Amino acid sequence: MSSSDNDEPKVVEISDDEMECEGVVEVNNEQSDEAKMREFAEITATDEIMAQSILQDVGWDLKRALDVFFGSDAFKETRNEAVMGPSSSAGFELSLMSWNIDGLDGRSLATRMKAVATIVKKVNPDILFLQEVVDRDLEPIDKLQSLYKIYYSNKGCQYYTAILVSKMFEVEKHDVVHFQNSGMYRTLQIVEGSIGGMKVFLVNTHLESMRDHRAQRMAQFSFCMDRCAEIIANNPGCFLFFGGDLNLRDEEISSIPDGVLDAWVSAGCDTKTKWTWDTYKNDNKQGFNGAKMRFDRIYWHGPFNQVHFSLEGRQRIRSCLCFPSDHWAINATFSAV
Structure with a gap:
């Protein structure tokens, strides 16, 4: 059965630096996310668990995550409605x-x-x-x-x-x-x-x-x-x-x-x-x-x-x-x- 090239499984190249985790996908992006978590935790004097929970809510945008943490009303309202709103599931993902x-x-x-x-x-x-x-x-x-x-x-x-x-x-x-x-x-x-x-x-x-x-x-x-x-x-x-x-x-x-x-x-x-x-x-x-x-x-x-x-x-x-x-x-x- 034939299929388009886009549907075929991909072979993933791995650099020597990535061999420790035996290489799969977009390691650089993953490292970038981890760096954002570390930076968020350092700036806010919290930990990477808190960093990860907020960063993933805002698409891993560090500035927006910091706005959420430090009390930006607009972002607080958005996050509360999307994640914590007890009266409605609207916006929940x-x-x-x-x-x-x-x-x-x-x-x-x-x-x-x-x-x-x-x-x-x-x-x-x-x-x-x-x-x-x-x-x-x-x-x-x-x-x-x-x-x-x-x-x-x-x-x-x-x-x-x-x-x-x-x-x-x-x-x-x-x-x-x-x-x-x-x-x-x-x-x-x-x-x-x-x-x-x-x-x-x-x-x-x-x-x-x-x-x-x-x-x-x-x-x-x-x-x-x-x-x-x-x-x-x-x-x-x-x-x-x-x-x-x-x-x-x-x-x-x-x-x-x-x-x-x-x-x-x-x-x-x-x-x-x-x-x-x-x-x-x-x-x-x-x-x-x-x-x-x-x-x-x-x-x-x-x-x-x-x-x-x-x-x-x-x-x-x-x-x-x-x-x-x-x-x-x-x-x-x-x-x-």
């Missing part, structure tokens, strides 16, 4: 990224995990769902604690999931439900909390793999949807995000509660962002040539009226000539305008 990082494949794992961490820092989502996390070479993910609060499902198991949330997210509860019908250590991970006074539920999972396990996977998906419906019913007006590596085929989907929507569909069903496991373009896995599936999905519930959807992690790592994972990451930005 939230981004969520989900990625199966393929920790079970030991090939170039340390390099790939450094690439994953670098891409996460570049994309800078508010919330991150990870699947197939492993203890080995976990350090680059653990180091994201400088930017996120990290919650692992069943760390120490052969592999597991993780939910990472911005420091602005107030976490109230973290639960892990083990699927009773799983032979693959699969779980449902739930974080309950709030952002700017708005109740938010984050539900991350990795459903049973392979076509032969269709019955278990469908039962797991139905269980997840039932749990989402229960959360929504018991928490009127809440935001809910459910997703992960669902391993679903379209014909396996059923029982989606009213008001729960597919982010890719909400964003317009762009065929360029449909396939999250695409062996036409990603050759990390040999023996699966010619297969492409929409395994990775995000479902959502809340008063948003605009969704933007993209694929991340499509840059080949020069030093090992592979991609960070055999899955593309999915990234959805939800806005109430």
Whole structure:
């Protein structure tokens, strides 16, 4: 199947100075953002966590960030309405990224995990769902604690999931439900909390793999949807995000509660962002040539009226000539305008 050059995965060149993080994308931009964080913290006598939370709200414009901190009324009013307004979600924006990082494949794992961490820092989502996390070479993910609060499902198991949330997210509860019908250590991970006074539920999972396990996977998906419906019913007006590596085929989907929507569909069903496991373009896995599936999905519930959807992690790592994972990451930005 042919595609335009613009859709092809890119090979990323890395300078010697960038080899420490094994090279992926726009390192200079990332360093610039870090420099702004350090400068903001120095000027305001705060820390880089405060710097990051304000800078990202104003598009990493240092002058505007300083205006916000030092009390510019115009910027205070804008930020309060956009992020903290308790009476309306108008102006509220939230981004969520989900990625199966393929920790079970030991090939170039340390390099790939450094690439994953670098891409996460570049994309800078508010919330991150990870699947197939492993203890080995976990350090680059653990180091994201400088930017996120990290919650692992069943760390120490052969592999597991993780939910990472911005420091602005107030976490109230973290639960892990083990699927009773799983032979693959699969779980449902739930974080309950709030952002700017708005109740938010984050539900991350990795459903049973392979076509032969269709019955278990469908039962797991139905269980997840039932749990989402229960959360929504018991928490009127809440935001809910459910997703992960669902391993679903379209014909396996059923029982989606009213008001729960597919982010890719909400964003317009762009065929360029449909396939999250695409062996036409990603050759990390040999023996699966010619297969492409929409395994990775995000479902959502809340008063948003605009969704933007993209694929991340499509840059080949020069030093090992592979991609960070055999899955593309999915990234959805939800806005109430």
